[in-house]
Amino acid sequence: xxxxxxxxxxxxxxxxxxxxxxxxxxxxxxxxxxxxxxxxxxxxxxxxxxxxxxxxxxxxxxxxxxxxxxxxxxxxxxxxxxxxxxxxxxxxxxxxxxxxxxxxxxxxxxxxxxxxxxxxxxxxxxxxxxxxxxxxxxxxxxxxxxxxxxxxxxxxxxxxxxxxxxxxxxxxxxxxxxxxxxxxxxxxxxxxxxxxxxxxxxxxxxxxxxxxxxxxxxxxxxxxxxxxxxxxxxxxxxxxxxxxxxxxxxxxxxxxxxxxxxxxxxxxxxxxxxxxxxxx
Amino acid sequence: xxxxxxxxxxxxxxxxxxxxxxxxxxxxxxxxxxxxxxxxxxxxxxxxxxxxxxxxxxxxxxxxxxxxxxxxxxxxxxxxxxxxxxxxxxxxxxxxxxxxxxxxxxxxxxxxxxxxxxxxxxxxxxxxxxxxxxxxxxxxxxxxxxxxxxxxxxxxxxxxxxxxxxxxxxxxxxxxxxxxxxxxxxxxxxxxxxxxxxxxxxxxxxxxxxxxxxxxxxxxxxxxxxxxxxxxxxxxxxxxxxxxxxxxxxxxxxxxxxxxxxxxxxxxxxxxxxxxxxxxxxxxxxxxxxxxxxxxxxxxxxxxxxxxxxxxxxxxxxxxxxxxxxxxxxxxxxxxxxxxxxxxxxxxxxxxxxxxxxxxxxxxxxxxxxxxxxxxxxxxxxxxxxxxxxxxxxxxxxxxxx
Numbered sequence: 001x002x003x004x005x006x007x008x009x010x011x012x013x014x015x016x017x018x019x020x021x022x023x024x025x026x027x028x029x030x031x032x033x034x035x036x037x038x039x040x041x042x043x044x045x046x047x048x049x050x051x052x053x054x055x056x057x058x059x060x061x062x063x064x065x066x067x068x069x070x071x072x073x074x075x076x077x078x079x080x081x082x083x084x085x086x087x088x089x090x091x092x093x094x095x096x097x098x099x100x101x102x103x104x105x106x107x108x109x110x111x112x113x114x115x116x117x118x119x120x121x122x123x124x125x126x127x128x129x130x131x132x133x134x135x136x137x138x139x140x141x142x143x144x145x146x147x148x149x150x151x152x153x154x155x156x157x158x159x160x161x162x163x164x165x166x167x168x169x170x171x172x173x174x175x176x177x178x179x180x181x182x183x184x185x186x187x188x189x190x191x192x193x194x195x196x197x198x199x200x201x202x203x204x205x206x207x208x209x210x211x212x213x214x215x216x217x218x219x220x221x222x223x224x225x226x227x228x229x230x231x232x233x234x235x236x237x238x239x240x241x242x243x244x245x246x247x248x249x250x251x252x253x254x255x256x257x258x259x260x261x262x263x264x265x266x267x268x269x270x271x272x273x274x275x276x277x278x279x280x
Numbered sequence: 281x282x283x284x285x286x287x288x289x290x291x292x293x294x295x296x297x298x299x300x301x302x303x304x305x306x307x308x309x310x311x312x313x314x315x316x317x318x319x320x321x322x323x324x325x326x327x328x329x330x331x332x333x334x335x336x337x338x339x340x341x342x343x344x345x346x347x348x349x350x351x352x353x354x355x356x357x358x359x360x361x362x363x364x365x366x367x368x369x370x371x372x373x374x375x376x377x378x379x380x381x382x383x384x385x386x387x388x389x390x391x392x393x394x395x396x397x398x399x400x401x402x403x404x405x406x407x408x409x410x411x412x413x414x415x416x417x418x419x420x421x422x423x424x425x426x427x428x429x430x431x432x433x434x435x436x437x438x439x440x441x442x443x444x445x446x447x448x449x450x451x452x453x454x455x456x457x458x459x460x461x462x463x464x465x466x467x468x469x470x471x472x473x474x475x476x477x478x479x480x481x482x483x484x485x486x487x488x489x490x491x492x493x494x495x496x497x498x499x500x501x502x503x504x505x506x507x508x509x510x511x512x513x514x515x516x517x518x519x520x521x522x523x524x525x526x527x528x529x530x531x532x533x534x535x536x537x538x539x540x541x542x543x544x545x546x547x548x549x550x551x552x553x554x555x556x557x558x559x560x561x562x563x564x565x566x567x568x569x570x571x572x573x574x575x576x577x578x579x580x581x582x583x584x585x586x587x588x589x590x591x592x593x594x595x596x597x598x599x600x601x602x603x604x605x606x607x608x609x610x611x612x613x614x615x616x617x618x619x620x621x622x623x624x625x626x627x628x629x630x631x632x633x634x635x636x637x638x639x640x641x642x643x644x645x646x647x648x649x650x651x652x653x654x655x656x657x658x659x660x661x662x663x664x665x666x667x668x669x670x671x672x673x674x675x676x677x678x679x680x681x682x
Contacts, residue, residue: 022312022322029310030303030327037332079488083495087502174330175299181332223538 014043014050023180024051030178033119033137033159035169038182041227044162047182048118051160058115060157062104068125070132073105074142074151096146105133106151109140114155123163130173138176185228187214197232198239208246209235216258221267226258234258282308282324285345289328292337296328303327317346333662471539471669485509515548516540517581517629521591522553522566529637532660533590536635550581556595557618558625559604573606574621578628586672587625587632590660593651594638600647622654633668635660 008024009016016024024047027034036044052059062073078099086093102110108117122130136142140153161177163169185193187210194206213231216222226234234257238246243253252272259265282304289296304327313319321342329338483506490505497503518540520533540549552562552571562577564570572580603615616624626632634655636648643652651657658668 018318019322019325022319023326025312026303026307026323026326029312030306032303035330079492080486083491083502086500171295171330175297177330178303178326179330180326181335 008051008054011050011054014046014053016047016050017183020047020180020182023178027160027178028158031156033161033177035122035161035163035174035177035179036182037163037179039184039227040164041229042182042184043228044182045118045120048116048120048160048162051158052116055116055158057113057158058111059118060104060108060111060115061118061120063120064122064125064129066124066126068129070129070136071103073103073119073133074136075103075106075144076101077146100144100146105136106142108157108159109142109151109153111157112154115157117157117159119159119161121164122161123169131170134173134176184217190228190231193228194232194235198235201235201239202244205238205244205246206235209238212246212252213258216268219268219271221271222259222264223261224259224264230258230260282320285324285341286328288341288345289338292341294329294334294337294341300328471665483508514546515581515585516546516550517577517585517587518549518551519558519562519587519589519591519625520551520553520566521589521593522555522568525556525592525594526637529592529660532637536590536660548585550577550585552577554591556591557599557602558621559602559618560606560609560616560621574624575606578624583628583630585629587629588668588672589625589632589634589655590637591634592636592638593634593648593657595647597647600650619650619654622651626654631672632656633658633671635664635668 008021008028023034023036026032036047038044048061049059077096078101082093082096082099085091091098104117105119108115137159140156141150143150190210190213191206194201194210198206209231213226213234217225234254237254237257241253246252252268255265255268259268283301286296286301304324307313307323307327308320313323324342325335325338329335485507487505487507490507491503494503494505495501518537520537522530526533537551540546540551552564553566553568554562555568558574561573562571564572600619601617602610603612603617604621605611605615609615632655634651634657636643636657637660638648640659643649643657648657656668656671658664658671
């Protein structure tokens with residue numbers, strides 16, 4: 001791969017829309033982080049893999065958790081190890097570099113070739129987390145204060161950030177990102193997705209399952225609407241049990257695979273039960 | 281060339297600034313839009329919009345700007361009339377539709393169209409009269425009379441840009457607008473901002489800096505220091521109006537309640553119900569039983585609790601002045617007026633907010649206005665909730681400001 005920005009056109013296994021391609025290419029050309037948002041199960045995380053694959057670059061992943069701090073992504077100074085080593089006289093304690101461990105972001109800067117860095121579910125961390133990353137993502141460099149060394153990215157990594165919108169991200173952070181919102185797949189795309197996961201599935205079952213699925217999604221009283229992965233699981237269960245006909249009524253088979261909340265199950269039973277359909 | 285478009289976006293509440301303009305210029309210079317309007321739509325959307333709440337506004341701005349409804353009026357009009365003349369020869373029209381067309385005299389139509397174009401100040405979808413999309417008016421597109429009399433679209437962009445217009449016109453992101461009433465997840469997001477942390481409880485987290493300092497003081501002998509972990513420290517009192525005029529909003533308010541209950545980032549959440557106005561007592565259930573008297577409540581909860589009241593504040597004026605005692609019974613001599621009870625609540629807490637499901641336009645000249653003088657009031661929409669939360673998380677209010 002040359003260092004000049006190459007165009008992303010999706011891959012064989014990752015179906016991407018025109019808007020998504022434009023967003024990825026903007027991020028590549030302008031060398032800005034790409035922020036991807038969308039409902040769970042719309043393939044936000046897979047996008048990074050697809051981009052890495054199509055650019056032929058290595059993918060580094062940083063899974064953000066509620067306890068993650070921005071510093072963890074750059075480097076961690078293992079003080080406790082050093083303290084113990086000094087106590088028990090193991091190793092060269094004076095060489096502080098031995099106790100600096102690079103985080104995913106630090107590693108992507110230090111890497112010799114350009115890499116794709118996925119910062120997954122950035123909104124899981126504390127509200128201040130994205131702000132702490134602003135400078136590093138902007139300048140693509142940081143300083144290890146313990147050793148007084150600068151880590152400067154030789155090649156700006158392609159940064160892809162996903163968010164489930166659990167927390168509002170700060171404006172200053174948003175301004176620096178290229179934004180893309182992944183739509184929930186429409187029926188046509190969903191049929192292709194189901195086809196990828198369950199090749200050779202009976203067509204009438206696919207048709208019926210999709211119909212039920214979108215009817216449920218349009219049912220406004222649900223607390224949690226089923227998403228792609230739930231549909232795929234549900235069809236797997238249907239297939240395993242040899243079900244050939246599904247219809248949205250009170251004895252819909254394995255509804256628990258689609259709806260995970262008790263209130264939702266009750267609401268559906270109430271609205272679609274006993275054959276009388278009430279429009280939701 | 282695209283600068284007026286940016287101002288159009290700003291006018292519609294999409295916060296774009298110099299940074300976005302520079303980024304867009306850079307992308308266009310690099311040819312990312314493939315010199316097509318479709319490409320421009322996608323590139324501009326990726327760079328100018330930062331949240332899905334603005335996608336709908338972006339689509340609208342894009343339509344308004346590039347459809348030339350305001351800009352290229354003359355050209356547009358000519359095209360429209362061209363189309364109209366053609367329309368009579370169109371084969372795909374049913375006899376009924378053709379009959380309908382015969383109804384309209386071209387000249388008359390032209391007059392009508394111009395007149396409406398002048399009257400109309402903004403984009404319009406659905407409906408029967410205005411020029412826009414999806415309606416039954418003879419003007420606009422995707423309407424009932426077959427393809428409608430398409431405004432803009434094909435000719436205007438010279439063949440290109442059809443997709444972009446279609447996408448923008450579909451307004452698929454309407455559901456994500458920030459100013460529509462909330463769904464549970466969005467509410468949860470908004471409430472999450474209320475959290476604050478404090479270190480309390482069992483010390484089971486390693487304090488690295490502390491350990492180093494202690495070890496150094498201890499002449500190099502390892503000394504491990506621990507500290508309590510950070511825990512949420514927000515306490516909330518939620519009061520909710522039930523029954524009567526609040527019935528239309530029952531579903532909405534119950535969602536807010538369930539979200540607040542599920543929120544794990546509150547150290548304490550107390551929820552109470554009242555009807556119309558607080559009369560000395562708030563209740564445990566929506567059936568107005570159980571509960572606690574207001575003086576007891578104020579004794580139990582500190583000033584640092586955040587008070588959130590949800591109600592429409594609409595009632596008969598006498599209900600604000602009715603005197604009741606702390607048991608909630610009518611007591612014309614010893615009791616306090618409803619409004620006074622509200623004031624006591626407002627005065628006790630350092631931060632409080634009133635969420636009102638009634639649209640803000642209706643907040644004048646009725647009991648809402650009186651209540652609004654006591655509490656800071658916010659509409660019960662995503663934006664309003666966000667503002668209320670921001671208001672609640674600020675420091676203390678100036679005491680006795682009212």
